[in-house]
Amino acid sequence: MSILVVANATEFAAAEAALGPLPGFRHLRRPETGLLMLRGRIGGEGTKFNIGEATVTRCHIVTESGTEGAAYHLGRDLGKAEKAALFEALTREPAWRDKVEAALLAPVKARVDEERRTKASETAATRVEFFTMVRGEDPR
Amino acid sequence: MYVAVKGGEKAIAAAHEQLSRARRGDRAFAELELAQIREQLALAVARVMSEASLYDAELAALAIKQSRGDLIEAIFLARAYRTTLPRFGESLPIATERMTIKRRISACFKDMPGGQVLGPTFDYTHRLLGEMGKAADEENVASKPGVPASCKMPGVAHLESLASDATASCPRVAKLLGNEALIEEPPSPSHARPGDITREPLGFPAERDVRLQSLARGDEGFLLGLAYSTQRGFGRTHPFAGEIRFGNVEVEFEAPELGFSVPLGEIEVTECDMVNQFRGSANAPPQFTRGYGLVFGQSERKAMSMALVDRALRARELGEEITAPAQDEEFVLSHSDNVQATGFVEHLKLPHYVDFQAELFLLRQLRREWEERHAAVTATQQPSREAAE
Numbered sequence: 001m002s003i004l005v006v007a008n009a010t011e012f013a014a015a016e017a018a019l020g021p022l023p024g025f026r027h028l029r030r031p032e033t034g035l036l037m038l039r040g041r042i043g044g045e046g047t048k049f050n051i052g053e054a055t056v057t058r059c060h061i062v063t064e065s066g067t068e069g070a071a072y073h074l075g076r077d078l079g080k081a082e083k084a085a086l087f088e089a090l091t092r093e094p095a096w097r098d099k100v101e102a103a104l105l106a107p108v109k110a111r112v113d114e115e116r117r118t119k120a121s122e123t124a125a126t127r128v129e130f131f132t133m134v135r136g137e138d139p140r
Numbered sequence: 141m142y143v144a145v146k147g148g149e150k151a152i153a154a155a156h157e158q159l160s161r162a163r164r165g166d167r168a169f170a171e172l173e174l175a176q177i178r179e180q181l182a183l184a185v186a187r188v189m190s191e192a193s194l195y196d197a198e199l200a201a202l203a204i205k206q207s208r209g210d211l212i213e214a215i216f217l218a219r220a221y222r223t224t225l226p227r228f229g230e231s232l233p234i235a236t237e238r239m240t241i242k243r244r245i246s247a248c249f250k251d252m253p254g255g256q257v258l259g260p261t262f263d264y265t266h267r268l269l270g271e272m273g274k275a276a277d278e279e280n281v282a283s284k285p286g287v288p289a290s291c292k293m294p295g296v297a298h299l300e301s302l303a304s305d306a307t308a309s310c311p312r313v314a315k316l317l318g319n320e321a322l323i324e325e326p327p328s329p330s331h332a333r334p335g336d337i338t339r340e341p342l343g344f345p346a347e348r349d350v351r352l353q354s355l356a357r358g359d360e361g362f363l364l365g366l367a368y369s370t371q372r373g374f375g376r377t378h379p380f381a382g383e384i385r386f387g388n389v390e391v392e393f394e395a396p397e398l399g400f401s402v403p404l405g406e407i408e409v410t411e412c413d414m415v416n417q418f419r420g421s422a423n424a425p426p427q428f429t430r431g432y433g434l435v436f437g438q439s440e441r442k443a444m445s446m447a448l449v450d451r452a453l454r455a456r457e458l459g460e461e462i463t464a465p466a467q468d469e470e471f472v473l474s475h476s477d478n479v480q481a482t483g484f485v486e487h488l489k490l491p492h493y494v495d496f497q498a499e500l501f502l503l504r505q506l507r508r509e510w511e512e513r514h515a516a517v518t519a520t521q522q523p524s525r526e527a528a529e
Contacts, residue, residue, distance in 0.1 A: 052190070074404045
């Protein structure tokens with residue numbers, strides 16, 4: 001589910017194009033957008049407190065062969081939630097698992113990993129070493 | 141008090157038409173796209189998300205566009221939109237110690253474990269207008285996607301290993317002094333449900349969890365002014381920026397129907413751990429105390445102000461004398477919400493005709509009475525003066 005969360009519309013479309021028609025499904029819960037209260041901890045590790053809310057979209061489906069799939073992600077993309085729920089179900093159907101892995105999960109993971117590496121090296125380039133200067137002493 | 145008025149429908153409709161034209165501006169120029177606002181005015185988007193208390197960059201960008209860049213109006217729009225959505229629940233507390241760091245600095249320890257990374261910052265820029273750096277040159281960006289040229293400079297071949305360090309979990313700076321008990325521990329986790337000002341109205345005295353929620357959505361300018369006042373001596377707290385970090389954290393949610401926690405994606409947050417001097421009291425030994433700031437997006441000024449005001453508001457808990465505005469929780473929390481503040485200040489524009497007529501009537505009566513009294517006094521003084529002459 002963590003990979004499906006970061007997949008974008010282009011990647012879902014590419015996977016669908018590669019896999020051909022996907023199995024039929026019906027909704028157990030239609031895609032809907034709501035709020036999630038995000039929590040933090042005081043000092044990062046103490047008592048919980050509410051920071052503020054985020055928009056979240058969810059969907060719950062069942063495929064024609066009876067596998068349930070669920071999706072929850074930040075944002076308001078109803079179409080993505082439905083696709084993610086369907087693909088989530090397919091990752092648990094033996095006939096589809098490997099195909100979904102190759103057509104969707106692997107490319108998404110590769111893109112995200114590459115983006116992380118790039119960001120990390122950009123960040124690392126700004127690593128700084130500060131030196132403390134001695135003040136007010138005459139060189140002899 | 142204002143009372144309902146009738147009429148003006150045509151003028152109001154025409155004014156809204158005009159607003160819509162003004163919003164679009166000169167049609168000789170292309171209309172702004174939401175993605176442009178989200179990507180290129182990211183700090184305005186962060187402020188709207190933070191003070192609207194709603195994390196959604198697209199919505200914040202739309203609100204900024206609709207409000208013509210008036211950020212308080214944008215915050216108002218996002219708050220109003222929020223009320224139309226149901227709440228699915230509460231996230232697990234975000235784990236900021238597992239943040240994918242984009243920036244992390246400490247003004248206390250130059251050699252902190254995990255190191256300091258400057259990230260995208262205005263610090264150390266020369267503030268020369270028009271100087272936007274090489275990345276602003278589109279050709280340069282297009283020809284070298286990804287890793288900036290500086291990463292490939294000779295002599296910094298070890299950047300690859302540093303890159304993996306930067307994403308590794310960075311221990312909190314506060315932990316470095318923790319072993320000597322020279323710095324206070326954060327309040328220990330409890331299973332109590334944190335207070336929620338979107339569900340129960342703010343009451344006083346307010347607990348720290350409620351104060352932090354309130355400060356997190358507080359107006360940046362108001363909190364900045366209060367924070368500054370503590371530095372200038374109005375409730376002094378002797379602060380040091382123990383650690384400021386900005387980056388991405390995963391949001392996780394325990395969906396009731398699934399029975400396990402699911403990742404929902406990442407959000408950007410800025411966290412500030414302020415370290416403050418404390419002389420100790422009858423109950424507590426001298427040690428550093430802490431103020432905490434946590435806000436959506438990249439917003440260091442807000443996170444730092446929040447941490448300073450959080451610490452100032454702990455005066456009661458730490459047995460400090462309450463002498464300054466920043467220490468007065470009722471004053472701070474009742475006036476930090478800019479949607480409330482702007483609502484009450486700006487409602488003065490609405491028709492107060494009946495109210496004003498009543499005041500006018502009263503004033504005329506008072507004036508009449510005063511003039512009568514004045515005339516009477518003058519009349520009694522005049523004969524005696526004549527007699528004296």
